[in-house]
Amino acid sequence: MSDTSDTVVRPAGFPSGAAPGPLRRYGPWIVLALLLLVLPRVFSSGLSISTMCVMGTMIIFALSYNMLLGQSGLLSFGHAVFFGLGGFLTAQMMNMMAGGEGPLPLMVYPLVGGLAGLVFGVIFGAVATRRAGTAFAMITLGIGELVTSSALILRGFFGGETGITVDRTEIHQVFGLSFGPQVQVYYLIAGWCLVSVIAMYAITRTPFGRICNAVRDNPQRVNFVGYNTTVVRFIAFSLAGLFAGIAGGLASINFEIMNSAQMGAAESGSVILMAYIGGVGNFAGPIIGAIVVTYLHLMLSDLSDVWELYFGLLFISMVMYAPNGIAGVIMMQRPLIRRGQLLRVAPYYVLALIPGLVALAGLSMIIEMTHQLSISASEGLGMTMMGIAFNADALLPWLTAVVLLGGGGWLGVRAARLAREAYGAAMVRGRVQ
Amino acid sequence: MRKLFATTAVALTVFGAAAVPASADTVKIAFVDPLSGGAASVGQMGLNHLKFIADTVNAAGGVNGDMLEVTGYDNQVNAQTSLVQVQKAIDEGAKIIFQGNGSSVGIAIEEFVTKYNSRNPGAHILYMNYAAVDPAMTNEKCSYWHFAFDANVTIKMEAMTNFIKDQPEVKKVYLIDQDYSFGHAVADTAVSMLKEKRPDIEIVGNEFHPLVKITDFAPYVAKIKASGADTVITGNWGQDFALLIKAAGQAGLDVKWFTYYAGAAGGPTAIKQAGLDGKVFQVNEGIANLNYGPAMETTKAYTERYKDAPTMFPRVFNAMDMMVKAMEEAKSSDPADFAPKLEGMTFQSFSNGGEMFMRADDHQLFQPIIISAIGPVESGQVDEENTGWGWKSVGEIAAKDTIVPTTCDMKRPG
């Protein structure tokens, strides 16, 4: 009874249309390639290039995860295992070939990670995909724990908790590329990212991709039609391992260090967050999620000591109120645009957003003040938010926070209802016209 | 609240903003330690120390007329995240990276800094390591751009065994350590050094347990008890130490404990709960009750400013004071200029004024090591974690008696 047949995830993807012309078919990819090409010229600081490198890796990782969750309805809690094993094998291979001994240029090393991911995907998949639903989730959780714990015991291969380090410049060099400068690594990652994204998109369009969707939506019927659902799940699991391995390989080239924390439960959790916040029902969702979550992960921690809590709250509210993620919210606007109704609804969105932000400010005041009173008490009770200084134990800020949260929340709920009604009305109007 | 919410705008513009050059009259120090999540309290104490020292130096006119500016970056105890944070710090003009918590992060930063300097001509980023103690950092992975200010595993074991050497009642030793590289380093050096200095000591157990995974140490304590050991040597820290001590207290295990991190947060509380008065020893670079004048004055000034978190890290003072001295000698705050002054420098220890020196061969600081035991203290003396128990020195090992060989093959620039 715990299987995933009644999930609301729907197959979707861009671009759509019955018989796409060449421009419609290839246009988005050419635009994406050009975008990847010029990005480092627009954002040229060392930090932005480093950040984009992480994002590129995470896009592959999140998309590979969505082959399981979004496409096949398999909730895995141990996906980082393949990311990590791919990264470790790439790093070991690089160390073996260091000093320019091997004939392979650095560009092909992520394939080592991919192969490792595939091999381990086949091994673990053989065990895990025998079950679906909750049992599958628990097995992946167990496999994740098993592999991470073993990694700490097998210090010779995994380098203990400090991990293993590599030097990417010592690999056989071609075209005069040393891969010392970060921007060269950026183009390497961007290239692999583009290839992987196209490959994973192509998979969703194949009959196999469709069968995966069918297994997700109604495994019983797929069985009746004559497909073996276990085999379908197994292939999807292995392929997801392949792409996660490529992402891991890229990560170890990018950071030149790989350690067991990279395949632990936290990493597995963060890929769930990326895929889900972005939106599992849409092919582009995990891409958006990877970019947003990576950015927040790197930048939010400078703003608040308890940024992870905001992250968790964001995730829970997405699960409750926006189960199709950011991409789902964007896709909801498509019919409005097509019917020329977006501008009529937009004011309602703004109307709902303002009290929403007020409520958020109230909530964050409560969180930050609680934090100041408990953990940060050693630094005194004085604190500053939005340029206003106050004491965390004073009555006025608490009153303000409660009023902001309560008032904003109440107004927000009412405005949201209005926005929903406006959305519904606009859809009806569009249909009538 | 570490930072203003108003800095949101700043953070949002970081994307796309070109590197901000450091202004001429500030020396930017980037503190890359855990500053969010549950480990934040440890990192925050380090940051408090740096800010306190920077303010003291600035009040006295700065370094060569330049002001020190300390900025915190959250490493989230994750090697890969910390590298992005170091990149952020470099973009914002920092040339000195301070880090200590997380050996995995330490090694990642050490390698990153070395590669960054060799790949970017003219870049001189220096890594000041105040707490990461993996011996690899000053041996096979040693770097010219890295200076280690905490005594590493081998040095502390050298001091510990030099102390045990003169304790005739120690006859049967049990080793229990966490199953990762640090724990293995502790066990391996203990075995080899005891064998050399006290061949009569019998090692009755050499146990490794999983790192931060055990919730009940009772089975391990039963094993120690069964072995007939009179002394336990352990490198355990954090909950693995607290729980081990707790289980020992519950089972009534009566042995001496030689430890690396009994003084770390949570340790003293657990020792007092277990009632092990004078049975637990720790080996480190300084404790509160040494009655050394200058240190006591600074401690007083510091605890007045940070009333609720009075824990002192002497090594942060050592590191900062030595760095400032090197900058003044070199009349420059560029690491390329002052690093040569820092290597080989001799200095007086913050804790007891004893002599210490930075070995040029591997950039490891050698300093007096204090062996101390915990028990009830009289009023007026410093206690730990409000337990009424505090550390008292039972032996001091001079820097020259802690020297261990290094395999470092230092590659100097140029």
Add this chain to the structure above:
Amino acid sequence: MAEILFFSAVNGITYGMLLFLMASGLTVIFSMMGVLNLAHASFYMLGAFFGFEISRHLGFWPGLVLAPLIVAVIGMGVERYGLRTVHKHGHVAELLFTFGLTFVIQKLVEMVWGKLPVDYLVPPSLDFPAFTIFATEYPAFKLFGLLASIAIFLALMLVIKRTRIGLIVQAALTHPEMVGMLGHNVDRIFMLVFGVGVGLAAVAGVIAGPALVTQSNMAGLLGPILFVVVVVGGLGSLGGAFVASLLIGLVQTFAVAFNISLADVFGPVAADSGLALYLDDIWSVTVAQVAPVLPYLLLVLILIFRPRGLMGNRES
């Protein structure tokens, strides 16, 4: 050797009963609602921290009663306003909701109590050695924990076998759809069951807190083991959960007692072979070192040889 065997057995049973205290609630919730509450261990942690906070002001015993009650109320709120909203989005969404909850609860606990262990003391009335055997003392508090677990286990059995709600729960274990069709107020029963289930986890937390450790990672440490218990026992089987709890408790404590490695059995690995560096690690690892991995190995083995779990009677 006899003393190690004895203490391993006692410790293993104590630990196993603690696991069962949590696994029972988890199993009943799963059987009735079809959702595996990933946040179950987080409620155990909340129990420990509430118990600690109450013990600081009122003492241990009020904590033992109040903390589980508070947690049960929180759990009912979570079910009423969270899970029920998510239910319409399907089972994956429900799982993800409880997953998100583990994250939020952990961060909240870290925000309020920090990441270091808190000083949760054994109550003075139980702070003495219960008995001394082989010159090793066994703390009375642990014995109390064992007895309390057994008492709750018996009470639970009585409720399930004798009361009306128990009958409904029992029916739901085997025929979940039918119960709803018979017209019972399923919503209210769900809320009650969820509250009682997480309340039991909180009792385990209050008992385990002083005996083991009260720290923000305690949920993360125990959670995965708990899920191993319910999968190995067979999803939805109370008897299976009981056997699996004891089995895993004993396996973990007994493994610690043995220092045997492959090298001891087969002799050291040939040093000149190229793979010696990597093989050596596997070869010299002792059973004690891999103790925490054993439950997961057990999980994989069970799934290969008996996919329904020890006593499970239906596919998930």
